[in-house]
Amino acid sequence: MASTVLIIEDDQLIQRMYQKMFTFEKFNVETASDGEEGLEKARSMNPKPTIILLDVMMPKMNGMQVLEKLKADPDTKAIPVIMLTNLAGDNDVETALSKGAVKYIIKSEHDPKEVADMVQEIITGYTRNDIPS
């Protein structure tokens, strides 16, 4: 069964780019344009997304806040979250990882294909039981 990736990204160019990439890589892709929408989708999706790609700088609710809420919610706690952002501060990385993100990817440092490969690697790394159905 194809994995579902939820891309929470406010920049439409970037959102469209990754949507195309993951679609090309045979993922089911869901998108959200702000933190609130992303959180709502994550909670309401059934089945839950296999993985979430979360931008940090977003309107309404920033990615760190969304991360906190995702990890605080038993329904979404188990979903692996990758921070996909251009914020490259050391504090940012440390904060995100401490809040439960599994990876922190600087978008500008990687081609979309590389990002897709990393996502696949992470998904593969999880056991079947860890991934919510």
Added chain:
Amino acid sequence: MMVFFNNNLPKISFTDLINDRSYDISYKQKRLKLLRRCLVLGSVATLIFLAVTDINSLSLIQVAIAIMIISVFLISFIISFYSNKYDWILNFIISSVILSTVASYYTDMAARSILLAPLTILASYLLSSRFCGAVWTIILSALTTVVYFLDTFNIYNTKLDTNQLIYGVVSTVMLSVIMYLYTGITNENKQIIASRDKELSDLNQKLKLQLLSNKNSSEELARTLESTQENIQLLTNTKRAVLNILEDTNELQHQLKLEKEGVEQTVQDRTVQLSQEQARLKASIHSLKSGFLMTFQDDQNAIFNPALCKLLGIDILDYKKSSFKTSVFIKLVQEKLSKSFNLDSAIKISQDKSEPFMADNILVGDKYISISGAPITMEESNAAIGCVILMTDKTSENMLERSKDEFISIASHELRTPLTAIRGNASMLAMMYNDKMPNDDARMMLADIKDSSVRLISIVNQFLDTSRLEQKRAIFDNKPLSLEKCILYCTNELGGMIKEKALTLELNIPKDLPNVMADEIRTQEIIINVLGNAIKYTDKGSITINAHKIDGFVQVDFKDTGKGIDPKFSDQLFHKFQQISEDILTRDNSRSTGLGLYITMLLIEQMGGKIYLSESALGKGSTFTITLPIARK
């Protein structure tokens, strides 16, 4: 007349008799008186004789003798007025004359009487002794009489003339009596003289003793005088000294007075100065924008400024007139600080240890303040007498810092976002639509778009890194790090480039190379930059990496056989945007921003290390050296 018949006179010694002594005047006068009397008496006796005797019956010699006797008596009488010495001569004369007188009554006795002269001399010596004198006179008279009788009988064989005999005996007796009395007087006088002599002698002795004593006393007095004179001299000197001292004391007093006046003036001036300093200090403290607090260990009134009250929200109506004991004011301040900071404890610890303290980002209400304090210590004893505390509102500064942080974050984010889209889409186009490209040119253009976006992203990253490093906002996670592992990782990462250029890579890293204290990611960045440069600027040959320990650091040398660097450009190496060229506009073809080495330098220096070009020669290659501190165990 008593003197003639005084029998109670002491005996006189023979020595005394023969000694010529100075008699006292009264005695001399008495003797002379007596002598004169005897002389007169003798003269009278002779004259009586002559008177009673038929001169015709006398011989010429007898008359001559009588006249001689009278003459001698007169002469003696006269001499006695002029000489008081040699009484014995007079005595001799007297006795010889008297005896001659006596002897002359017996015919031809005159010649014989002269023979008796030596005896007479002897008798004169003995005349000082009454007894002896009398005895000798009697003896001589008796002898004369005997001699006469013998002579008469022998020569003339005639009867003794009874008158002459009686006269002779009477004369003898009279002579004896006179002699006796004379000697008695003489003896008496001599005894008196003797006693007087003795007295005088005693007196003399006493005088001598007295003299001696006096002499001693004199000597003592002289000594005492000398001593007194010395004392006087000493006293004089002492007096002089005391006067000098008094003079000096007066002088000193005067000086002291001047000094006192000077000191008073100085104190006055200093008081004015201190007042002015105090006023200036007060004004300075009150003008400070930061909150100022000075506390005292002896609980004197604390010194504070309006800025402190405003910062902490302490309402004091007239702070200039208000005064609070240290302990009271600290309580006031602590109420405002609440649990954010224990000021009292910080002050106590600071004073005890004589160490300053500092605390940042203390939240007071809606403000962030920083608190710093230092003990006030006495220079001599190093004892703390109080504490000076400064409180600064850091809210704006924090906001500014946040702004800067945010700027860097936001700037980087905003710059990177479009670049991400460019890079990503170019990459995807190449990947997804490669077979749909019209020709190679199109593919090449797409590739150029992607490369450019990647380069631009790199440039943006470098700029942002430089900015962060220059502001020292980069965070380093320094931990013990194995440089060997780091170098191996980096050589692996750049292995492709090395292989592409067919360069030889040689590693000389000892197994016991100690760990360094450094951030792993930054260290990798440094090594990749330096090694990357070595590879970039070496077209053929080798790259050697040598590592060793030196003076608390690990040193790594990156030696290449590349182009080398002209020594005149070696100073420019670590400058911002500078490439090896005559000027900033002249760039090489490496398409680098010129920030690589600059960022490397900032990174390594902020980890306590160094980077420098240790050697280089054009056409022969270069050696770049980095050092990092060894991690302490």
